[in-house]
Amino acid sequence: MADVLEEVESHKSPIIRLIDVEIGYKAAEPLVKIPNLEVYPGEIVAIAGPSGVGKTTLLRTIAGLIRPISGKLEVCGQVSPFKPGKGVLGYVPQRLGLIRHTSVMHNVMIGANAGHNKSFWSLLPSSLAKKHALESIDSMGLSDKLNEPIRRLSGGQQRRVATARTLAQKPSLIMADEFLSELDEETMNMVLKEVTDYVRKSGAALLVVEHDISRAKSMADRLLVIDDGRVNPFITEATAMEVKI
Numbered sequence: 001m002a003d004v005l006e007e008v009e010s011h012k013s014p015i016i017r018l019i020d021v022e023i024g025y026k027a028a029e030p031l032v033k034i035p036n037l038e039v040y041p042g043e044i045v046a047i048a049g050p051s052g053v054g055k056t057t058l059l060r061t062i063a064g065l066i067r068p069i070s071g072k073l074e075v076c077g078q079v080s081p082f083k084p085g086k087g088v089l090g091y092v093p094q095r096l097g098l099i100r101h102t103s104v105m106h107n108v109m110i111g112a113n114a115g116h117n118k119s120f121w122s123l124l125p126s127s128l129a130k131k132h133a134l135e136s137i138d139s140m141g142l143s144d145k146l147n148e149p150i151r152r153l154s155g156g157q158q159r160r161v162a163t164a165r166t167l168a169q170k171p172s173l174i175m176a177d178e179f180l181s182e183l184d185e186e187t188m189n190m191v192l193k194e195v196t197d198y199v200r201k202s203g204a205a206l207l208v209v210e211h212d213i214s215r216a217k218s219m220a221d222r223l224l225v226i227d228d229g230r231v232n233p234f235i236t237e238a239t240a241m242e243v244k245i
């Protein structure tokens, strides 16, 4: 049975595939060079490295917001430059991108509606988007803040709204940039469990930037360290394989 499962696993297509990709803002000065990276359904991969090394730039490149300088980038079966289907990619940006004067519910409904417009969900009644929004707000422990404008929330609460917005979308790939910052340990564990459960159950993948190396190792199946010791740092697979959730 184990052999059969392994066989099935090995035939899964990667959600993310990078081959000899250079990323950055100027062709002459790439920030990071990635020889080879594949991320599979249900996998959690953490990215760590010093400030300014290019972690956010890497997420934004995989999200299709910046084009790679060179190399081949494939996300959810599409080759860059791609236009991902609505709701397929979930992004929790470092600078959250919330609408500050509107409510928690309004912000999370943006994610839920994006997800709802995907082919399968669009066949279902739109009240389902509302259900997904309420469920993900609840999973982030924010049910009592439903109608609160974002600007009146703490930093950690705002971060949880951004995570709820992404979960409500039911994406195939979540890219989360320091999404556990500003959270106390109990809240952090709760948020991490919800996101991890979603990834494991749905077969989505999670690519997470995490500056705290020990936290990165404990949450991820693999840790990629971007080393800024060189002009074109390489991403290397570190020892995170030893810790599995």
Ligand SMILES: Nc1ncnc2c1ncn2[C@@H]1O[C@H](COP(=O)(O)OP(=O)(O)OP(=O)(O)O)[C@@H](O)[C@H]1O
Binding pocket: 025, 031, 049, 050, 051, 052, 053, 054, 055, 056, 057, 058, 094, 211
């Ligand atoms: N829009 C931009 N145009 C040009 N350069 C940029 C742009 N955004 C970021 N940079 C530069 O690219 C480099 C990498 O930035 P990036 O935000 O990816 O770093 P990071 O690893 O995420 O850092 P941090 O841990 O502080 O968030 C930095 O030197 C930054 O100044």
Ligand SMILES: [Mg+2]
Binding pocket: 055, 056, 057, 094, 177
């Ligand atoms: Mg960053």
